[in-house]
Amino acid sequence: xxxxxxxxxxxxxxxxxxxxxxxxxxxxxxxxxxxxxxxxxxxxxxxxxxxxxxxxxxxxxxxxxxxxxxxxxxxxxxxxxxxxxxxxxxxxxxxxxxxxxxxxxxxxxxxxxxxxxxxxxxxxxxxxxxxxxxxxxxxxxxxxxxxxxxxxxxxxxxxxxxxxxxxxxxxxxxxxxxxxxxxxxxxxxxxxxxxxxxxxxxxxxxxxxxxxxxxxxxxxxxxxxxxxxxxxxxxxxxxxxxxxx
Numbered sequence: 001x002x003x004x005x006x007x008x009x010x011x012x013x014x015x016x017x018x019x020x021x022x023x024x025x026x027x028x029x030x031x032x033x034x035x036x037x038x039x040x041x042x043x044x045x046x047x048x049x050x051x052x053x054x055x056x057x058x059x060x061x062x063x064x065x066x067x068x069x070x071x072x073x074x075x076x077x078x079x080x081x082x083x084x085x086x087x088x089x090x091x092x093x094x095x096x097x098x099x100x101x102x103x104x105x106x107x108x109x110x111x112x113x114x115x116x117x118x119x120x121x122x123x124x125x126x127x128x129x130x131x132x133x134x135x136x137x138x139x140x141x142x143x144x145x146x147x148x149x150x151x152x153x154x155x156x157x158x159x160x161x162x163x164x165x166x167x168x169x170x171x172x173x174x175x176x177x178x179x180x181x182x183x184x185x186x187x188x189x190x191x192x193x194x195x196x197x198x199x200x201x202x203x204x205x206x207x208x209x210x211x212x213x214x215x216x217x218x219x220x221x222x223x224x225x226x227x228x229x230x231x232x233x234x235x236x237x238x239x240x241x242x243x244x245x
Contacts, residue, residue: 023048026056026094026102033120033186035084036136037111043068044079045094045102053097056080060090084109106187113137114181118174122189123166132160133176133183142178149173166190 029042045054056068056075066072068080072088082088089109094102105120117132133144141159145152149172154161159178163170171190176183 024054024094024096024100024102026092026105028105028107028120031119031121032117033106034108034110034115034117034184036115037085037109038083039109040081040083041107042079042081043073043092043105047078047094054078054094056092057095058088058090058092060087062087086111108184108186110184112181112183114176114178114183116174116176116183116186118186118188122191125167125190125192126165128162128164129166129170129188130160130162131174131176133178134159135178135180137180142180144176144178147175147177168192 024045024047027044027046029044035041043056045056047054056073057065058068058072059065068082069075073080073082084107086109089107091104091106093104103121107120108115113136115134115136117134119129123129131146133142133146134140135142141157143155143157144159145155146161147153148170168190171188173185173187175185
């Protein structure tokens with residue numbers, strides 16, 4: 001229990017520390033959070049700019065963190081190829097020499113008969129997502145029930161379900177079961193894309209003096225036109241006053 005708490009604490013800490021770190025991200029190939037024993041996964045630190053100093057690390061449920069290549073994994077450039085065994089289940093992330101962190105990925109290695117193929121990386125709201133209940137042997141398309149947060153949501157004879165356009169409400173803990181057994185649970189994260197502001201937004205947010213200044217500086221022709229209009233208005237005003245006198 002203490003080790004589990006430590007793992008959850010580290011996970012939450014890394015998620016917090018990764019906020020605002022746009023320079024590196026951890027990718028997973030294939031992109032799923034559950035694997036059978038002896039399957040392989042490629043974990044890569046994708047760095048904007050110089051990748052030197054970044055290393056792949058993990059923290060397992062057995063306790064302790066370590067780098068790829070120390071006692072597990074085979075480094076290949078900026079990637080790490082891991083032939084998985086159950087003790088490799090845990091949290092993986094990229095870390096720089098100065099202590100910066102990437103996003104974190106939770107991987108479960110299962111020695112049982114059934115796993116749920118669900119994305120390890122966050123999915124974007126509106127994307128299509130397919131969840132597969134996979135049996136280690138054949139056939140792989142057994143009728144399966146799919147559960148979210150402990151409740152049955154659907155049973156499919158194909159052994160998979162597709163969510164055409166995921167929303168934030170689809171975020172949660174998923175698992176599946178078929179005649180061969182039940183998979184572990186995995187969390188699926190759904191992110192909401194940041195809206196792209198229209199060109200009018202920054203203009204409306206500017207003060208009137210700054211807006212006029214930007215327009216005048218940016219367009220000499222507009223500046224000349226305004227000067228001529230002002231002179232014309234003054235000349236007309238002066239002519240009206242002469243006629244009145």
